[in-house]
Amino acid sequence: MEIMPMTQFRILWSALLILALTVSPQAVRADDECMAADEEQRTKADVAAALKAEKSAKQAELFIAYQSIADHYCAHLFDKNGKDLQARAKANLPKLGRDLAKAAEAKGLLYSNEPVYTIVGAKKDKNGNTISEGTRRANERASAFAWLETSGDHNEANRVMLKAAHAKSDNLEFFKTAWDVDNGRYEQVDRKTGERKPYASPAAYRQELQKIASANADRLMKAEEKDAAGLSGSAMDVGMASGRSMEKLKAASDWMKFLPNGDKPARARAEQRGDTIMKRSDPTFTQMNAKAYYEFAGSSKAKEKLAQLEKKSEESARAMEKSAEKVKGAVTIEKSEADQKKFKKGKADLEKELGF
Structure with missing residues (x-):
């Protein structure tokens, strides 16, 4: 058997390699599909x-x-x-x-x-x-x-x-x-590689959208200021005002998430509203509204205030339970004494009637 000279072998191998490298993946896929x-x-x-x-x-x-x-x-x-x-x-x-x-x-x-x-x-x-x-x-x-x-x-x-x-x-x-x-979205197919790179819109596109988000956030934050005025009213006013205020702050937060600084302004204001309520002279009746603000604020300070608030709530609950027990005990004693007097009177009346 005649052996191919090394030079011819190298030429043939190089030609096959070039052919393999120049065949388009696109063409291979086309043949397969067709x-x-x-x-x-x-x-x-x-x-x-x-x-x-x-x-x-x-x-x-x-x-x-x-x-x-x-x-x-x-x-x-x-x-x-x-x-x-x-x-x-x-x-x-x-x-x-x-x-x-x-x-x-x-x-x-x-x-x-x-x-x-x-x-x-x-x-x-x-x-x-x-x-x-x-x-x-x-x-x-x-x-x-x-x-x-x-x-x-x-x-x-x-x-x-x-x-x-x-x-x-x-x-x-x-x-x-x-x-x-x-x-x-993807770029046009690269005819040489068959690849499609993800498409990215120009920065100006999202910048324009951020203007819309910013305008909505500003509108809601201004509306929240009017609602928050009720936090200085009666305990009933606080309940209604805080509900409307929280609704606006959460809505503003949703829009702010698309802005560079996120929703920090909405959360910071929520913490301020909680502080306002806790400075009232009747925190016992309004502190649950402050709790909602602190939960939404989420800062480390707000979490500390929330923990203190929950501790006070537990203490107040225990104190009320003790007071309730005392009242219940007093009522029981009073009722017992009244029953004894009633029993003695009934006994005396019966003895008198029977001639004892």
Whole structure:
């Protein structure tokens, strides 16, 4: 057997190594996916749907068709129109998304959970196996944000989200949705590595949201000041005022958590309110309200005051128990003496009647 010269062996090995390094992981994945039994039929159906949508004047349907074909691994393999169609889809999707978003924004549909398409005609057998994947249909209720987000225009999607956040400026749950807008977002796929890095919105986006959070926190803190005026009233006033005050402080705290310094101002004020109550001349009847403030404040000093307050409460409870026992004892003795007098009188009356 003829042995390959070392020089030729090295050349062959180097060539194989270069080939292995230059084969795109994307291409490998594409080949794997395109080998599925029904992939050719599915791909041709997607291509046909996109070509049909191009001939129609329906932007939404064209967007959905383009979206399904733009990053299709197999389009260029199974259909002669696939490669050119993909190029048109990628080129036109951003503008289509902006146009559809503009129309939705004009209708006031800034943000909703509605997707840009719905599935029609999907079927499964009794075992849960897919019989038909159905057909994608454009969703008329899709929001401006949804169209922009789906087309990958995160900057414009953020603009719409901020507009919606300002329109619902006192809605904390919606604010949280806007704050977490980057969850599930990724950069475009790196064609060389196949990787997708998480997307991060510009700092200005959250800075704008923080303005909303700050405005809400300020509004609630000012409203709390009016409620706290009742802490100088009667014991009944303290109970009502502290309840409203605590409600405002907790709400302000929820907004402050999105600010750089957190909710320290709300907790510090809660401790001050607790101190105000404890300085009253009737702390025995109002100290439970102070306890609620200290629990919310959570500082080391507030915890010390809370411990002292609980100790005093226990001492007061024991003192009241002793007082109650004394009163009960006095009542029992008094009742016993009265019963004895009544018994003696009854006995004397009976003896008199019987002639003793």
